[in-house]
Amino acid sequence: MKLRLSIWSVVLVAVALTSVVLLSGDQAMASNMGFKMNKVIVGTGTAPIGQNRVALPYKNPYNNALDVCQALGLTALSGKVQQIDAATGVTASHICTQAGPFSLTERVGLRITNPTAAGGILVGSHASNPPGSVTLRKAGATPIGQNDFPVPYHTTAVTSNDLCVDLALPAGAGVRQLDAATGVTCVVICGTAPTCNLVLGESVLISGLTVDLTIAPGHPGHF
Numbered sequence: 001m002k003l004r005l006s007i008w009s010v011v012l013v014a015v016a017l018t019s020v021v022l023l024s025g026d027q028a029m030a031s032n033m034g035f036k037m038n039k040v041i042v043g044t045g046t047a048p049i050g051q052n053r054v055a056l057p058y059k060n061p062y063n064n065a066l067d068v069c070q071a072l073g074l075t076a077l078s079g080k081v082q083q084i085d086a087a088t089g090v091t092a093s094h095i096c097t098q099a100g101p102f103s104l105t106e107r108v109g110l111r112i113t114n115p116t117a118a119g120g121i122l123v124g125s126h127a128s129n130p131p132g133s134v135t136l137r138k139a140g141a142t143p144i145g146q147n148d149f150p151v152p153y154h155t156t157a158v159t160s161n162d163l164c165v166d167l168a169l170p171a172g173a174g175v176r177q178l179d180a181a182t183g184v185t186c187v188v189i190c191g192t193a194p195t196c197n198l199v200l201g202e203s204v205l206i207s208g209l210t211v212d213l214t215i216a217p218g219h220p221g222h223f
Helices: 065-072 160-166
Strands: 008-012 022-024 027-029 034-041 051-054 080-084 091-095 110-113 118-125 134-136 147-150 174-178 185-189 203-207 213-215
Touching: 051 174, 051 203, 065 080, 065 091, 065 110, 065 118, 110 147, 134 147, 160 174, 160 185, 160 203
Parallel strands: none
Antiparallel strands: 008 034, 022 027, 034 118, 051 110, 080 091, 080 110, 134 213, 147 203, 174 185, 174 203
């Protein structure tokens, strides 16, 4: 199995001389060096086409939704950034360039929708461990329990089943990936045989938990 890299280009930036970020055989090998990524934001089509899922690097300069809009070149006519609180179901939403952007929550994936295609640079760096633990929330009235989990670009996990094992997700939990370009979803139920390849820098939707589950620092495993 190989990570799908078609929409990502990982480029080295000068932060340290002793570390590198490179691609080898379609596998990401990362370090504590800073990096930048050309991120393609897919334009809106028939839903769910254009519903982009983004995982920011563990260390990044983005404090609020407007920062992400500006990095990706999105405007009020071409972008909306959202984060969902899986515990309450409350959705924080910001139309790009408008006033009052919400502050970003660490280790929660972003949902970016827009009517026109755009692109941009997202910058950040590797961290030896994620910034603290994260709690995945149990299922409730949608979107409660809809956990947008950001998979880091430097993860050693290759497939969604790897995440099931690494995060100790119970049998029956679902891991869903959405291809914003085609609108096709790939769903894996933990404990079953079918699997999906992960996409570097994208978040996955984890749902179907019967109890809250705390993921310790250091997970998922990473280079």
